[in-house]
Amino acid sequence: MAATSNIVVVFDFDKTIIDCDSDNWVVDELGATDVFNSLLPTMQWNTLMDRVMRELHAQGKTVDDIRKALTSVPIHPRVVPAIKTAHALGCDLKVVSDANLFFIETILEHLGIRECFSEIYTNPGLVDPQGRLRIRPFNSSPHGCTSPCPPNMCKGGVIEMLLSALPGKIFIYLGDGVGDYCPSLKLREEDHVLPRKDFPVWDLMSKTPMLVKAKIHEWTDGQELEEILTKTISKICSSFPDDRDISSQLISADCKLQTVSTSAAHEPLCHRPLPMHH
Ligand SMILES: [Mg+2]
Numbered sequence: 001m002a003a004t005s006n007i008v009v010v011f012d013f014d015k016t017i018i019d020c021d022s023d024n025w026v027v028d029e030l031g032a033t034d035v036f037n038s039l040l041p042t043m044q045w046n047t048l049m050d051r052v053m054r055e056l057h058a059q060g061k062t063v064d065d066i067r068k069a070l071t072s073v074p075i076h077p078r079v080v081p082a083i084k085t086a087h088a089l090g091c092d093l094k095v096v097s098d099a100n101l102f103f104i105e106t107i108l109e110h111l112g113i114r115e116c117f118s119e120i121y122t123n124p125g126l127v128d129p130q131g132r133l134r135i136r137p138f139n140s141s142p143h144g145c146t147s148p149c150p151p152n153m154c155k156g157g158v159i160e161m162l163l164s165a166l167p168g169k170i171f172i173y174l175g176d177g178v179g180d181y182c183p184s185l186k187l188r189e190e191d192h193v194l195p196r197k198d199f200p201v202w203d204l205m206s207k208t209p210m211l212v213k214a215k216i217h218e219w220t221d222g223q224e225l226e227e228i229l230t231k232t233i234s235k236i237c238s239s240f241p242d243d244r245d246i247s248s249q250l251i252s253a254d255c256k257l258q259t260v261s262t263s264a265a266h267e268p269l270c271h272r273p274l275p276m277h278h
Pocket residue numbers: 012013014015016175176177
């Protein structure tokens with residue numbers, strides 16, 4: 001069995017897969033910034049997004065307008081190849097996000113990478129019979145976590161559940177925000193956490209390095225995300241004797257991986273043996 005099938009890669013979505021916050025993007029693109037800002041001091045973010053969707057619907061904005069806005073979100077050009085490569089190698093990819101299912105699926109489908117992910121854990125986002133997008137909390141009852149998770153979603157709870165549901169798997173977690181701190185603390189010594197440098201999760205982890213058991217590898221942009229993710233997968237593979245081959249091919253700087261397609265899952269990445277770095 002390939003070692004990559006023992007690897008679960010969990011991605012945050014906003015400012016990790018895409019290079020902006022999808023909630024802010026839609027609000028700004030559809031001209032609801034003022035109403036959003038005026039309500040922000042009085043409402044919890046998740047409830048506010050549902051409320052703003054109601055305002056937009058009342059103004060005649062359709063779900064298609066929202067969809068259109070979502071297809072223009074900024075994304076670093078190396079992120080999609082990084083995701084396709086991890087998937088093609090046999091890793092199990094998941095999204096854990098405080099955005100919502102409608103936004104995430106729309107964007108992933110637009111990028112052609114929806115099928116790379118086996119699961120998406122996020123706030124429900126459904127279009128009601130009137131054509132209005134409704135956004136609900138992921139945790140419908142209080143999760144009781146204060147470290148520091150928003151009331152509608154504790155991502156740490158998701159990671160705890162995955163760790164016990166998938167025994168023997170090694171986890172790689174990528175994120176940028178405050179909500180990515182709690183799941184990072186749940187990871188074990190054998191896991192890897194990839195915080196985005198100079199973003200809130202990185203700040204929190206830098207203040208409390210003793211609380212993080214997983215190995216930490218920081219990244220700054222999509223190019224580094226690709227490099228660090230590939231190296232981390234390779235490192236995990238090199239600890240499985242059967243998969244030294246994949247590892248040595250992956251780690252080479254000569255072998256850029258752009259040519260790996262999802263159909264090439266178990267074919268060699270390069271045609272000549274390459275040195276392995278440790
Ligand atoms: Mg984020």
